[in-house]
Amino acid sequence: MPRSPPVALAGWWCDDASEYAFVGFSYETSSCQSYAQMRSDFMDAKHSFNARYIRIYGACDDDGYWDQIVNVAYEVGIGLHALVWFGFNGDSSYIGRRDQLLQTLTTNPKAPFVVRLVQFGSEPLFDYVLPVNELMSEVVRAQQILGGPNIAIDVTISELAYGYQAQQDSGAYDLFDIIDPINQHQLPYFAQDASSASNSWHDLRNDLDFFLQHGGGKKIYWDQNGWPSTHYPGVEPNSPDAVANVPNEQAYFQLLESKCTYLKSVRGGGVGWFFHIYSDSQEPGYGYYGMDGNPKFTPFQPSLFC
Template identity: 40%
Template structure:
């Protein structure tokens, strides 16, 4: 999806029936047989959780129950710069310690060998979960297949991977960007599910609402932002539409609005609604960051993580 259509908040829809896993935009396809922790203080990546000094033998009881993951959950984080491991550690810790972020949602791609291993190490050290991404790009290049294979190899071989990787996003708006047709995308998602099932890592995609509707999916499955100029939340039937701000003042008002709706998000049927701020810094995507290009906060940003 081209950057001028990116929203400033990506919404994370949480499902809590049985042992369900969080979903982003559409239902996740993946394992649902992992045990979830009952106490927020004892689960990853809850605020206050301390990482162990060893790698656990199982993810049973490791992940927090999705019903606790409403309101602000973290940042989108662009990786085209191929940040060093030290930069990843520093900025992930900033997301965690200054902004109380619990997750980092990767955006873009870095094709440097070992990069996702660095992401895993940084996430472990900072105590943040990761929404990994198979990035297609905008030029119809088949390089996404190499990225998919490398990511899956890392997930299977790095012992910490399944303890920080909450899910894998199979593309970012792949239907909107016309990189795969519906049938091919569906088969790829199911194949990814089978590949990652023994790790307990579910698979999802991020997509424009119009593409889901065009593919015959129900509006009730969607939570999406738009590029309207107004700052408001519209609730109609079973859909939520979030408007996007158009300047720094509107950006601040927009996030204040999301923060003010914490109590509403907590009670939305299905386990609540959580949201990401897109994006961490203007150096990653000009105009969209919480930090400007000089690493100054453009406005006060300390949204609630619970209410």
């Protein structure tokens, strides 16, 4: 990264079609990690695994925290998928988070050069966080604010196929005409017929086919994407045959590796996938790093291309 941000975005971002394999990690910020900790983690993601992006998950509500995230990403040289976090309380706290994020994106000169897109919510349709028309309005308003040539940050939502399907009658499919890329959740561990991770491709294809059918050929990222290494209360599988352990977590990402050529061929520039999530300390069971800070399995050397 240049010492000072460039004056123009022209030619800055790689073409979507180059992002069809592993692109990075989700990273939860609810612990309000320090600058030093975040820098260490982002450096590890980039230099140990060649991550292009960090997808922010959760929220830290400290004033100026989005500026910290942007400044760390710029220093490290890694991109961001930013997130407006709605939480699970059904309240209006997202408004302050939205405004803090938009403030950073429109005032921090480094933001347009690290933030590729903004996601409104993680499963906002599945969680019924807002009426669909209000969610659409949030996306459109953010696009108007961030869509100029000097910022040019895409806006979308981060959602399950089932979230769209559950709110079809409320107009959820109209979101496909509005959002920029498609940020899709892939959590086949919760499928009704789930068993082992290595047998999950048919569920992944079913959900992907839904987005290909309705998404209008837009770029697709699998952002909240993974298989847990352990069962934990409150997030139980829907199939009694679903197996949660470290070998299955590893097998899930090996399965994605084996499908690189197919993912590259998907229209819209292929499918880029994230590992959800960086560490079990951020979300138990889904991390690459365990609670002890050590990798849960090795090697993990994901392909960036095939």
